[in-house]
Amino acid sequence: MKDVRDALMIARNTDGKLVHRPLSPHLQVYRWPISMALSILHRASGMALGIGTLLLTWWLVAAATSPDAFATAQGFIGSPLGILLLFGWSVALIFHFFTGLRHLAWDMGYGFDAPQYDNTGKAVLIATAVTTVVVWVIGLSVW
């Protein structure tokens, strides 16, 4: 134990003997309730949207640069890979949107009761699926 931080993990028991303090259990020992999965996915979708901002930036910069640059960006977005990325981006955005609303409700003190947080979790998944389908149906019909 060369690091002072490790010293905090060592203590004396009632016999005066040095022992390692117990560590709290982590992810691998819990079953996966829906709230835990959604919490992790909220973070993951946020990070994915961070990468997605590169697409937005490229599109805007291309539009500001020249019609040719814009055509290249628009062509990529319309390609199979581009549509796949756009689809993933839309799912991440819509999911993060709904889980974000759920987090805001929690921040105001609502929705902590046992059956309620499971139900709102399921509602988030259903709302994400329905909204994604609706957005793509409308989007592809006007494309």
Next chain:
Amino acid sequence: MANAPHIDVFRSPLGRARGRGSAKHGVGEWLATRIEAVALVPLTIWFVFSVIHLAGATHEQVVAWMQSPWVMALMLALIGTTFHHLQLGLQNVIEDYIHDDAVKWAVSIANKAICVLLALACIVSVLKIGL
């Protein structure tokens, strides 16, 4: 026994903790993330509709769309809010999972720099198209 508990650091936990308390701006950042989330609710809905509206649009159509003052204002609001919200969110992830001080500082600064740079590129593009 290599793993037997032993202490060869003589600094007390109190000595270690002194001067390493809260930086006192955590609440502001926490609140900013939430307020930005609230602002992003209508902005995101508007943006998704705009993206649908612009699906397959030509360069001319996008330029014409961006020249509306309201579109420009909403785009700028969306860009500023999104990138600040993103930077704060990623900062949380960095602080939760990176424990090496030097790496944490480097990644935090890189996060800020990249978010600011992308936001500036988007803002300048919107202004250049719209003005």
